[in-house]
Amino acid sequence: MRVMKLPNTILISVFIAAAGALWISGRSDSADSTAAHVTGKVISSTSLQYDHLDPIAESIIPSGAQLELIATGFTWLEGPVWTNGSLYFADIPANAIYRWSPEQGVTTFLKPSGYKGSAPYPGHEPGSNGMTLDARGRLTVAGHAARTIFRFESIDPRATITILADSYEGKKLNSPNDLVYRSDGSLYFTDPPYGLLTQRDDDSKKELRVNGVFRIPHALEQKPSTEPERRNLQLVVSDLTRPNGLVFSPDEQHLYVNNSEPKKLWIRYTVQPDGSLKDPKLLYDATADNRPGSSDGMKIDSAGNIYSTGPGGIWIFTPEGKPIATILLPEKPGNLVFGGEDGKTLYILASDKIYRVGLKIAGAPLIRSK
Secondary structure, eight states, X not given: OEEEOOSOOOOHHHHHHXXXXXOOOOSTTOOOTTSOOOOSSOSEEEEOOEEEOSGGGGGTSOTTOEEEEEEOOOSOEEEEEEETTEEEEEETTTTEEEEEETTTEEEEEEXXXXXXXXSOOOSSOOSXXXXXXXXXXOEEEEOGGGOSEEEESSSSTTSOEEEEEOEETTEEOOOOOOEEEOTTXXXXXXXXXXXXXXXXXXXXXXXXXXXXXXXXTTGGGOOTTOOXXXXXXXXXXXXXXXXXXXXXXXXXXXEEEEEOSSSOEEEEEEEOTTSOEEEEEEEEEOTTOOSSOOSOOEEEBTTOOEEEEETTEEEEEOTTOOEEEEEEXXXXXXXXXXXXXXXXXXXXXXTXXXXXXXXXXXXXXXXXXX
């Protein structure tokens, strides 16, 4: 393993301290006063550091690449999606979904985003989690503490909300975590217990024995404001301890699924014509790596390479699970997404901060349709 140590890293903490004093408001629903939100200007820029593990890295990461800090002052960030020139993301402990744009910086899109009870939420993660878009451009959200999958009928916080899933065989979902559409209009999502009060399998509110991967066969076609097709919800993976991020290969022949703990695993499944999964193959096991971070959020580029949070930063794999590089980060990463005008900017959510780095390759299209 050859470690690329580009020019000395600027101390990010200096910039963060300065950023904490800044507040530039956005829309009238602009964000929570606990966060230091800054307009689209870069707060700091440091030389990207990464572990160079395979020559393919040189076709992905530009020489002299910069890791840019664009927002800070949150708590724990997740669920990014890029659409219409903006980055949408969730702050789970803050129970909010925010929007970042180069013009306005950060504004509040939705609060509360998950738990909506009148009493204070007694757990650690009351908000929503993963987000994605369907083939009609509608925002779909893993409700996490709300224990649902829901869809905005337009990208507007005041839009009609349609519940796509809330239970399996008469039992409440645990806390939907991440989700991805297939071009046939079906929706796959993971359901670990991280949104429950104790986050454990013996939580008193946990009704399902499994922490599963589920499939909603006709999610795209569900009519606005109608009840979920509960009888049609399919459990497609039932033997993972903590399924988390998931993403399809560009040809949709495979579904990649992360397992976060106690083992940090990347697994590939073959997708059958009926949408079921078979032939699980372990691509990589990083359980022995004790650096901060785990197999959590995951995306894919146009060449089929896998990008995932992991110990130490963002791991990049070939489709067969061979490590290409690890983008090293100063904080624990939670999720990531490709964005920008050409799709070649990788936005990284790491603890309470948002970074971005320009790459040589674009991400695979998020919205797929036949």
